[in-house]
Amino acid sequence: MVLDIDLFRSRKVSVSTENHTPGIRTRALLLISLVLIIAGTTASSLFIIRNQLRKQVRANLAADLAHSVETFQDLDAGRLVALEHEGALMAALPSLKALMTTHDPRTITDDAADFWKTSGNDLFALSDSSQNIQAAYAKGATNTDILKRDLQAAVADPSQHYLLSNGRLFEYSVRPLYFGREEDGTLLGYVISGYAIDQGFLREVGRGAGAEAAFFAGNIVVVSTLPGGRQPDLGQIAGWQQKNGTGAIATVGRERYLMASKDLTAEAGAPLRLVVMKSFAAADRAEMEIDRLVMWVSLLAIVAGSVLMLLLARLVTRPLEQLAAGVRAFGEGDREYSLPAGGTEEVRYLSRVFAQMRDEIEKTHHALLESERLATIGRMASSVSHDLRHYFAAIYANAEFLASPVLPASERAELYEEIRIAIDGTTDMLDSLLIFSRTGSSLHRVSADMTFLVERAIALVSAHPDAEGVKVILEKGSADTTVDVDTKQVERAVYNLLLNACQSARERSGPRIVRASVSAESQSMSVTIADNGPGVPQGIRETMFDPFVSQGKQKGTGLGLTLAWSVAREHGGDVKLVSSREGETIFRLTVARYLTESAGNGSHPRSKVLTS
Numbered sequence: 229m230v231l232d233i234d235l236f237r238s239r240k241v242s243v244s245t246e247n248h249t250p251g252i253r254t255r256a257l258l259l260i261s262l263v264l265i266i267a268g269t270t271a272s273s274l275f276i277i278r279n280q281l282r283k284q285v286r287a288n289l290a291a292d293l294a295h296s297v298e299t300f301q302d303l304d305a306g307r308l309v310a311l312e313h314e315g316a317l318m319a320a321l322p323s324l325k326a327l328m329t330t331h332d333p334r335t336i337t338d339d340a341a342d343f344w345k346t347s348g349n350d351l352f353a354l355s356d357s358s359q360n361i362q363a364a365y366a367k368g369a370t371n372t373d374i375l376k377r378d379l380q381a382a383v384a385d386p387s388q389h390y391l392l393s394n395g396r397l398f399e400y401s402v403r404p405l406y407f408g409r410e411e412d413g414t415l416l417g418y419v420i421s422g423y424a425i426d427q428g429f430l431r432e433v434g435r436g437a438g439a440e441a442a443f444f445a446g447n448i449v450v451v452s453t454l455p456g457g458r459q460p461d462l463g464q465i466a467g468w469q470q471k472n473g474t475g476a477i478a479t480v481g482r483e484r485y486l487m488a489s490k491d492l493t494a495e496a497g498a499p500l501r502l503v504v505m506k507s508f509a510a511a512d513r514a515e516m517e518i519d520r521l522v523m524w525v526s527l528l529a530i531v532a533g534s535v536l537m538l539l540l541a542r543l544v545t546r547p548l549e550q551l552a553a554g555v556r557a558f559g560e561g562d563r564e565y566s567l568p569a570g571g572t573e574e575v576r577y578l579s580r581v582f583a584q585m586r587d588e589i590e591k592t593h594h595a596l597l598e599s600e601r602l603a604t605i606g607r608m609a610s611s612v613s614h615d616l617r618h619y620f621a622a623i624y625a626n627a628e629f630l631a632s633p634v635l636p637a638s639e640r641a642e643l644y645e646e647i648r649i650a651i652d653g654t655t656d657m658l659d660s661l662l663i664f665s666r667t668g669s670s671l672h673r674v675s676a677d678m679t680f681l682v683e684r685a686i687a688l689v690s691a692h693p694d695a696e697g698v699k700v701i702l703e704k705g706s707a708d709t710t711v712d713v714d715t716k717q718v719e720r721a722v723y724n725l726l727l728n729a730c731q732s733a734r735e736r737s738g739p740r741i742v743r744a745s746v747s748a749e750s751q752s753m754s755v756t757i758a759d760n761g762p763g764v765p766q767g768i769r770e771t772m773f774d775p776f777v778s779q780g781k782q783k784g785t786g787l788g789l790t791l792a793w794s795v796a797r798e799h800g801g802d803v804k805l806v807s808s809r810e811g812e813t814i815f816r817l818t819v820a821r822y823l824t825e826s827a828g829n830g831s832h833p834r835s836k837v838l839t840s
Contacts, residue, residue, distance in 0.1 A: 258537055258540075259534055259537055259538065262530070262533050262534060262537045263530055263534070266526055266529050266530050266533060267526070267530075269526075270522060270523070270526035273522060274519060274522055274523075277518060277522065278515060278518075278519070281511075281514070281515055281518065282511075282515070285508070285511040285514075285515075286486060289486040289506040289508070289511070290486065290488070292438070292439060292506050293439060293486065293487070293488035293504050293505075293506050294488065296433055296434050296439045296441065296488070296504040296506075297488055297490050297502070297504055299432070299433050299434075300433040300441070300490065300502060300504070301490075303429070303432055303433060304399065307399055307423055308389060308399065308401060311349075311399070311400065311401035311421050311422065311423065312401045312403065314347060314349065314401075314421050315401050315402070315403030315419050315420075315421045316403055318343065318347060318403070318419045318421065319403045319404065319405045319406070319419045321343075323343075324343055324354075324405065324419070325405060325406075325407055325416060327339050327340070327343075328354065328356070328405055328416040328417045329407060329416060331356070333362050336354060336362040336363050337362060337363040340352070340353075340354050340362070340363035340365065341363075341365060344365040347421060349421045349422060349423060350366060350367045350398060350422060350423050350424035351365070351366045351367075351391070351398045351400055351420065351421065351422030351423070351424070352364075352365050352366075352420065352421060352422075353365070353375075353376075353379050353419075353420035354405075354417060354418070354419060354420070355379075355380075355383060355417050355418045355420065356416075356417045357415045357416060357417050357418075359380070359383050359384060359418065360380070361376040361379050361380050361383075362417070364376045364379055364420075366393070366394070366396070366398065366422075366424075367424060368394065368396055368424070369393065369394045369396070370394055371394060374393060374394055375393050375394060378391060378392070378393035379391065379393070379420060381497065382400070382497060383402050383418060383420060385497060386402065387494070387495065388495055388496060388497045389401070389495045389496075390425075390492060390495055390496035390497075390500055391422065391496075392445050392450065392496065392498060392500065395450070396424060396450075396451075397424070397425040397443055397445070397450045397451060397500075398422040398423065398424055398425065399422055399423050399425055400420055400421065400422030400423075401420070401421055401422065402418050402419075402420050403418065403419045403420075403421070404417075404418055404419075405417045405418060405419055425443060425450075425451060426451055427451060427452070427453055430442070430443075430451060430452070430453045431453055433502075433504065434453060434504060438506070439504050439505060439506045440452070440453045440454055440485070440504070440505045440506075440507070441453050441502065441503065441504045441505070442454070442502075442503050442505070443500065443501070443502055443503075444499075444500070444501045444503060445498065445499060445500055446498075446499045454480070476489075477508075478505070480505070483507055483508070483509055484507070484508040484509075484512070485505035485506060485507055485508065486505070486506050486508065487503055487504070487505050488503070488504045488505075489501055489502065489503050489504075490502040490503075490504075544572060544575075546568075547568040547570055547572070547575040547576075547579075548575060550567070550568035551567060551568055551575065551578055551579055551582065553565070554566070554567045554568075554579075554582065555582065558586055563586065563590060567579040567582060567583055620650075620654075622646055622647070622649075622650040623647050623650045623651065626643040626644075626646050626647045626650075627647065629643050630643050630644070630647075649693055672714050672716075673712045673713055673714055673823055674712070674713075674714075674715060675710060675711070675712055676710070676711060676712075676713060676715050677709055677710055677711075678709040678710075678711045678713075678718075678746050678748075678753050678755065679702075679704060679709045679746050681713075681715060681718055681719045681722060682702060682722055682744055682746055682755055683702060684719055685719050685720075685722040685723040685726055686700050686702055686726060686744065688723055689723055689726040689727050689730060692727060692730070694727060694730055694731050694734065695726075695727070695730040696734075697734065697740055698730045698733050698734060698740040698741070698742055699739070699740065699741050699742070700726065700730070700742045700743075700744065701741065701742070701743045701744070702743075702744050702745070703743060703744065703745040704745075704746070705745070705746060705747065705748075707747070707748045708748060709746050709748050709753065711748075711753045711819065711821050711822075712821070712822050712823050713799055713819055714795075714799070717795045717798075717799075718795060718799065718819065720791065720795070721791060721792040721795040721796060721803075721817060722744075722755055722757075722792075722817065724788035724789065724791055724792045725755075725757045725788075725789075725792050725803075725815050725817060726742065726744065726757060727788065728788055728789065728815075729742040729757050729758070729759035729761070729813070729815070730742055730759070731761075732759050732761030732762065732763075732813060733759040733760055733761045734761075735761050735762055736760060736761055736762070739760070740760070741759070741760050742757065742758070742759045743757070743758045743759075744756070744757050744758075748821070749821070750821070751820065751821055751822070752801065752818055752819065752820055752821055753818070753819055753820075753821050754816055754817065754818045755816070755817045755818075756806070756814060756815070756816045757814070757815050757816075757817075758812060758813065758814045758815075759812075759813050760811050760812060761811075761813055762810055762811075763808040763809050763810055763811075763812075763813050764805060764808040764813060769805065769808070772789055772805070773789050773790055773793045773803070774790065789803070792817060796817050796818060796819055799819035799820055800819060800820030801817065801818035801819035801820055802817075802818050803815065803816070803817050803818075804816050804818075
């Protein structure tokens with residue numbers, strides 16, 4: 229007898245065969261890691277370089293501004309010395325002394341203009357001994373009265389050297405004028421000489437450091453070296469209140485400046501401040517150039533590193549790809565796939581370990597198949613032997629009784645019926661074994677009506693002794709139930725399911741009913757069989773489709789459900805226990821409606837319980 233090939237089917241090793249290549253993912257991971265490392269290093273380098281550069285630039289700018297403030301102080305001191313010297317020369321002129329002895333304001337005012345022109349200063353004024361301004365002249369002054377008023381307040385304090393008048397700023401010096409010697413002469417008045425503080429002077433202040441400078445009177449810009457179009461923006465920084473020193477950053481227009489301040493209020497008698505500014509523009513351009521250079525170097529490093537990493541990764545990951553392919557091939561049943569012999573020491577070690585594991589699995593697999601085959605043969609022999617002995621004992625005993633000549637005709641007929649039942653049972657068992665042994669062979673498909681096949685199976689079951697007292701009902705539908713199947717095998721599968729249902733229904737004390745129905749879909753056909761028996765025992769629900777499982781039955785080989793499952797599988801379908809509880813058990817057999825390439829390929833696993 230040929231055993232069921234599905235019973236001893238080769239069990240494949242469960243190995244994931246997802247459609248991806250681990251080596252590709254490894255290379256991508258290495259490449260991404262490299263890019264992230266270079267990008268992180270670049271960002272960190274830029275951050276560090278930029279901070280250090282900005283600190284250095286700020287320190288350099290602060291030093292330049294400090295130098296500009298020192299330059300201003302030196303120039304201011306030099307100009308003040310020159311003014312005092314010029315004032316001393318003017319005060320020594322006899323003609324000027326003679327003019328001041330007149331004590332006539334009109335005469336002094338008229339003649340003072342000649343002395344102003346002679347001095348060549350931007351500011352010239354004469355006052356009497358009471359420090360009343362008699363004459364005052366200044367370049368650009370539009371109102372002499374305002375100039376006299378401002379000078380009147382300025383000369384009263386000998387510590388002041390700056391004058392803000394008519395929107396212009398002057399640095400001045402006051403020299404007393406004596407009749408006779410200064411030690412014992414008569415004080416005639418004072419000579420006031422001054423220079424205008426203009427853009428030329430401020431350029432001299434910032435020339436050495438390349439800085440801009442501006443004077444603020446309160447919040448008003450008096451004079452600045454910035455272009456006239458940008459003068460209004462200086463008002464934004466006029467409120468900077470740092471006394472003397474460097475540190476504030478202001479934006480004038482779109483340009484950033486570092487500022488240093490020199491408070492001159494004590495020498496001007498009014499709020500006056502010198503602000504020296506050094507632009508960050510050159511430093512910003514240098515920073516952008518460095519950033520651009522670092523970025524190009526980083527990009528070059530990424531490209532070169534990526535190429536090198538791909539080459540190295542390929543050397544490392546190609547053996548891994550071959551090893552992964554070997555694992556997939558082994559999972560798909562290819563035991564001869566060659567494993568990588570090259571690569572790193574770790575990959576070679578993995579190949580050796582996997583080869584050993586594959587050999588061990590093969591040995592264990594063969595031993596398991598052999599033990600399963602022997603166990604199945606033993607279970608089959610035990611089951612067949614028990615049932616054949618039961619049937620043959622009935623035939624033998626009844627044949628002996630028939631040999632008695634004194635038996636009445638009624639008892640003789642009863643003995644004949646028992647012998648027929650035993651022979652029918654033996655025939656059914658042998659037919660099941662034959663069909664079971666032939667599953668897996670080619671099918672003889674023909675077009676048939678599934679409803680007609682179910683009707684024939686019901687007729688056969690109804691004649692079986694186990695269906696006695698059971699009402700089998702076929703619920704017909706109006707749909708087309710034409711299907712391409714091996715009619716003999718499908719009819720036998722439906723017969724086995726119906727017979728199991730009848731055997732289950734007979735365990736009820738009340739009405740015993742089995743219902744069968746056929747449902748059609750576009751690509752499949754289903755036969756649903758329900759009985760009102762006690763249900764499938766919980767202990768066999770996971771194994772009821774395995775061969776020779778017949779818990780609770782007094783006779784039978786335990787091949788009914790196995791045969792039905794094998795037939796359904798070969799027809800591209802399945803058998804499922806839809807539900808099972810007290811009073812209702814439903815099995816559903818499904819087959820492919822038409823011949824397909826996947827039908828009969830043995831790829832379907834044994835069905836389990838869907839619901840309970």
